[in-house]
Amino acid sequence: NAGVTQTPKFQVLKTGQSMTLQCAQDMNHEYMSWYRQDPGMGLRLIHYSVGAGITDQGEVPNGYNVSRSTTEDFPLRLLSAAPSQTSVYFCASSGQGFSYEQYFGPGTRLTVT
Amino acid sequence: GDSVTQMEGPVTLSEEAFLTINCTYTATGYPSLFWYVQYPGEGLQLLLKATKADDKGSNKGFEATYRKETTSFHLEKGSVQVSDSAVYFCALRRMGGSEKLVFGKGTKLTVNP
Numbered sequence: 001n002a003g004v005t006q007t008p009k010f011q012v013l014k015t016g017q018s019m020t021l022q023c024a025q026d027m028n029h030e031y032m033s034w035y036r037q038d039p040g041m042g043l044r045l046i047h048y049s050v051g052a053g054i055t056d057q058g059e060v061p062n063g064y065n066v067s068r069s070t071t072e073d074f075p076l077r078l079l080s081a082a083p084s085q086t087s088v089y090f091c092a093s094s095g096q097g098f099s100y101e102q103y104f105g106p107g108t109r110l111t112v113t
Numbered sequence: 114g115d116s117v118t119q120m121e122g123p124v125t126l127s128e129e130a131f132l133t134i135n136c137t138y139t140a141t142g143y144p145s146l147f148w149y150v151q152y153p154g155e156g157l158q159l160l161l162k163a164t165k166a167d168d169k170g171s172n173k174g175f176e177a178t179y180r181k182e183t184t185s186f187h188l189e190k191g192s193v194q195v196s197d198s199a200v201y202f203c204a205l206r207r208m209g210g211s212e213k214l215v216f217g218k219g220t221k222l223t224v225n226p
Contacts, residue, residue, distance in 0.1 A: 004156075033213065042117075042202065042216035043157075050212075058213060090156055092214075098206045099145045099164040102214055104156040 002026050006091050006105035013081040013112045021076040021108050023091030029103075030096045032074040036060065036087040037107075043090065049074055050096065081112045115140040119203045119217035126193055126224050134188040134220050136177075136203035144207035146170075146179050146186040147214070151200045160188075160201070193224045 007022045025032065033048035035058075045058030049068040063085060065077040074093075078085060088109050092102040120135040138146065145164045149157040161170030166181035175190045186203060203217040 031212065035214075040218055042218045043214070044216075045211065045213045048211050048213060056211065058211060092157075096212075098208045098212050101147060101159045101162055102206075104149075104158070106156045 004091055004093055004103050004105035006089075006108050008108060009106065011108060011110050013078070013110065015081060015083060015112060017081050019078050019081070021078075021089055021091075021110075023074045023076065023105060024072050025074075025091075025093040025103070026072065027093060027103065028071060029093035030071065031100075031102075032068065032091065032093045033058070033102065034064070034066065034074070034076045035090045035092065037090060038087050046076065046089075078110075083112050086110060086112045115144070115205060115207065115215045117203050117205055117215055117217040119201075119220055121218075121220070122200075123221040123223060126222070128195055128224055128226050129192045130224075132188070132190040132193045132197075132222070134201055134203075134222070136186045136188065136217060138184050138186065138203075138205050140184075140205055140207050140215075142207055142209075143181070144205040146177070147204045147206065148175070148177055148186070148188050149202045149204060149216075151202065151219070153199070157202065193222070195224045195226050198222055198224045 034046040035043040047066040091105040094100045094102040147162045148160040161172045163170040163179035
C-alpha cells in the first residue's frame with residue numbers, strides 16, 4: 001500500500017495564480033481531510049469529506065475549494081493564490097469514526113510570491 | 114470549542130534522559146487522544162493513541178495515559194535517543210461535527226549525544 005500520496009512536493013506560485021494540490025489514498029478510507037501547517041499554529045483543518053460526493057468546510061476554508069468524485073481522490077484547489085496561503089499542506093485519511101487515527105501524506109510546501 | 118494545550122518548546126535533552134511533554138485538553142464529551150510525531154521534512158505519523166479514560170497508549174518506548182479527571186495526556190519516555198529528535202503534536206478527535214483532529218501547537222524535541 002502506498003498509503004496517502006500528495007503531489008507536488010514543492011510549488012511556487014505568483015499571486016493570483018490558481019492550482020490544484022492532488023491527494024490520493026489506497027486504504028479505502030471514507031474520511032479525508034486537508035490541513036495547513038503554519039509555524040506556531042499547529043495544523044488547521046481546511047476542508048474535509050466523509051465520502052464520495054460529500055464535502056464540508058473546516059476552520060480555514062476561504063480561498064480553497066474541494067471535490068470528492070471518488071473514494072480515493074480528494075484534490076484541493078487554490079482559486080487565486082495569495083501570500084497568506086504560503087504554508088505546508090497535508091492531506092489525511094481515516095476510517096469513519098473518532099477513535100480512528102488519521103494517516104497523513106508527506107505534504108506539499110507551497111510558496112506564493 | 115475544543116482545544117489542546119501542550120508545553121512550549123523547544124526542549125533539549127541529552128541522550129538517555131527522561132522525557133515528559135505535557136498535554137491538556139478541553140472538549141465536549143469524551144474524545145479520543147493522540148500523539149503524532151513529525152520528523153524533519155516529513156508528514157505526521159501516529160505515535161500512540163488512547164480512546165477512553167485510563168487507557169494507556171504506548172509505542173517505541175513512549176507512553177501516555179488518558180486522564181479524564183485532569184483532562185491530560187502527557188507523553189513520557191524513560192530514555193530518549195538522538196533519533197527521537199522531532200516535533201511532537203498532541204491532538205484530540207471527538208464524535209460529531211467534522212470529527213476533525215484538533216492539534217496542539219507542537220513541541221520540538223532535540224536530543225544531543
